[in-house]
Amino acid sequence: MKRPALALALALGAALAPAAHAIEYNQVQADKSRIGFGYKQMGVAMDGKFKKFASQLSFDPAQPANAKATIDVDxxxxxxxxxxxxxxxAGKQWFNTKAFPTARFVSTAVKSLGANRYEVAGTLTIKGKTHNVVVPATFTPQGNTGVFDGSLTIRRGDFTIGEGPWAAFDIVANDIQIKFRIAASGK
Incomplete structure (x- = not known):
C-alpha cells in the first residue's frame, strides 16, 4: 500500500515542480536569421532585405520578462x-549611411501574450532619430534552437527616410513593414 502512494506522490511532485533546467536562447544563428522589409512604390508592393546585421539575445521562455535583445542593422x-x-x-536623401551606418533596436520589456506570442517593447533608432516601438513576435522552440518571427510597421517620415523630393509619400509610401526571423540556440 505504501509503495503506490509513494510513487503517486513522487509522480505528482515531478509533474508540478518547475523545470529544473530551462533553456536560455542566447546564441544567434546569423545564417538562419534574416531582416527584410516591404513597402509600396507607386502603389506596387516591393520588398527587400538587409544582408548584414548583428544581434545579441537572451531569452528564457520560462522568464520572458527578463529577456533582452539588441539588433544592429548595417x-x-x-x-x-x-x-x-x-x-x-544608401545615399544622403534616404539612409545617409556615411553619417548613420546602422539602425539599432534595443528591447526594454517583453510581455508574454500566451501561446508563444509576445510583445517586445523597445527603442528603434534610424538616422539619429529614436522612437519607442512595440513589436509583436512569435517564438517557436525546436529543441535547443528557437525561432523568433515578427513584423513591425514604421513610418519612414518619422525617421526622415526620404528627404528633399522624396519627403512626399506620393511615390514611395510612408508605411514600411519590417519583417524579421531570428534563430538562436541555447543551453
Whole structure:
C-alpha cells in the first residue's frame, strides 16, 4: 500500500515542480536569421532585405520578462533587388549611411501574450532619430534552437527616410513593414 502512494506522490511532485533546467536562447544563428522589409512604390508592393546585421539575445521562455535583445542593422547592406536602387537608398536623401551606418533596436520589456506570442517593447533608432516601438513576435522552440518571427510597421517620415523630393509619400509610401526571423540556440 505504501509503495503506490509513494510513487503517486513522487509522480505528482515531478509533474508540478518547475523545470529544473530551462533553456536560455542566447546564441544567434546569423545564417538562419534574416531582416527584410516591404513597402509600396507607386502603389506596387516591393520588398527587400538587409544582408548584414548583428544581434545579441537572451531569452528564457520560462522568464520572458527578463529577456533582452539588441539588433544592429548595417544599412549599407540593403538589397532592394537592383544595384542602382541600393546605391540611391544608401545615399544622403534616404539612409545617409556615411553619417548613420546602422539602425539599432534595443528591447526594454517583453510581455508574454500566451501561446508563444509576445510583445517586445523597445527603442528603434534610424538616422539619429529614436522612437519607442512595440513589436509583436512569435517564438517557436525546436529543441535547443528557437525561432523568433515578427513584423513591425514604421513610418519612414518619422525617421526622415526620404528627404528633399522624396519627403512626399506620393511615390514611395510612408508605411514600411519590417519583417524579421531570428534563430538562436541555447543551453
Amino acid at each position: 544599412l549599407a547592406s540593403i538589397d532592394t533587388g537592383t544595384a542602382e536602387a541600393d546605391s540611391e537608398v
